[in-house]
Amino acid sequence: MYAIVEISGHQYKVAEKDVIFVDRQQADENKKITLDKVLLTSDGNGKVNVGTPVLEKAKVQAKIVDHTKGDKMIVFKKKRRKGYQVTRGHRRHLTRILIEKITA
Incomplete structure (x- = not known):
């Protein structure tokens, strides 16, 4: 089921x-x-329920495992012939979630 x-x-x-x-x-x-x-549930046997826009009685139980940061992304800006270049990094703040139960 997903x-x-x-x-x-x-x-x-x-x-x-x-x-x-x-x-x-x-x-x-x-x-x-x-x-x-x-928005959508499927039982794995081909039966699919689609919401308009959400399903009323469907819920997903989850547990928060931990909070972490994503991989570093390098942002490099340069304008040619102007002597301008800037390097900056960015890491997204993420939460890891464990899906425990899906009820439809």
């Missing part, structure tokens, strides 16, 4: 026991959260 959920504006395909990285969530570590913006 579901497509919306978490802070992004859509993720999740199944039970999956670990996904999402944008930083406000809840503490080892805290259970409920994701109620479920």
Whole structure:
């Protein structure tokens, strides 16, 4: 069984026991959260339920594993013949989430 959920504006395909990285969530570590913006569910046998835009009674139970940072991205800007170049780095703040249960 899998579901497509919306978490802070992004859509993720999740199944039970999956670990996904999402944008930083406000809840503490080892805290259970409920994701109620479920857009689609499938039972694995070909039966698919699609919401308009969300499914009313479908929920996904998840647990926050930890908060971390993503890989460093190098941002390099240069204007030729002007003597201008700037190097900056950026790391996204992420939250690792373990999907425990999907109810449709």
